Each structure stands twice: as C-alpha cells, then as structure tokens.
Amino acid sequence: TQGPEAGYDLIGSALRAGPVPVIQRIINPEQYEQAVLKYMAAEGCDRTEAQGNMDAYFENPQDWAYQKLQEQNGAAKKDYANANMDPKQIALSTIWAGVVFWFAYYLITGLAEGKWGKADGTDLLHGNLWSLPF
Numbered sequence: 784t785q786g787p788e789a790g791y792d793l794i795g796s797a798l799r800a801g802p803v804p805v806i807q808r809i810i811n812p813e814q815y816e817q818a819v820l821k822y823m824a825a826e827g828c829d830r831t832e833a834q835g836n837m838d839a840y841f842e843n844p845q846d847w848a849y850q851k852l853q854e855q856n857g858a859a860k861k862d863y864a865n866a867n868m869d870p871k872q873i874a875l876s877t878i879w880a881g882v883v884f885w886f887a888y889y890l891i892t893g894l895a896e897g898k899w900g901k902a903d904g905t906d907l908l909h910g911n912l913w914s915l916p917f
Contacts, residue, residue: 790819790830798873799866800838807841815841835863 796804808815815837822833839861840847854860867873893899 790834796834796838798868799835799863800842804838804841832864835866839863839866 791799793805793808796808804815818837818840819830819833822828822836823830826833826836836847839850850858850861867876
C-alpha cells in the first residue's frame, strides 16, 4: 500500500478542490486517511487518484456522487487527481484571490477607520454591539 507521503500535500488539496478538504485533512486526518485507503481498496487505484476523489467528495458530496453515477452509465471518467492543475488557471485563481483579499482588507480597515463615515466608537467593529441604535 502507498502511505501518505505517496500522495499530495495540503496545498495540492487546496488547488484541486478548495478549502473544505484542506480543513477536513487538518481537523480529521485519521478519517481522511481512512477514506483514501478505503477508496484505493474499493477502486484498485493509486493514492493520488484516491485523494483527488476524496477531496472532490468532501468539497461537494452530491456532485461527486452524481458524477460517479454518470460514469457508471457510460459518461467520461473525470480526472479528479489532476483537476484544476493547469498552471494558467492556478495563476489566474491566485491573482483573483489576491484581489478579493485586498478588497476585503481595504473594506474592513476603511470601515474601522471611518473612511466612509464618522467612526464615533458606537459601531459593531469596536465591540459596541449593545449600543447600536436599533
């Protein structure tokens, strides 16, 4: 059998399927490992393919199950092991994430500093939930 070192790391999970499987791997590493090993045994595949499928499952179980049902009915097999690994797509996603994080930071700090209105200390960002006027 192939051990965890044979597959890909947390970054690989994040790139292929997003943050949900990464969180699953951090919070429940034993459950994740057992799911991968069980998939390897049931499908007779290598660790990378099993990890790709389990990452897709943890990200969206309904879509993963639907895809597997379609594959059983003759549809093309989806390659979850190499999903979203195109270098151009990775670069574009990284740039987009940077823009979103920058905007969120700008918005939150601007609100806290009163950039778009008076910051008189009676707002939610300063811990004054009970003194808000509603």
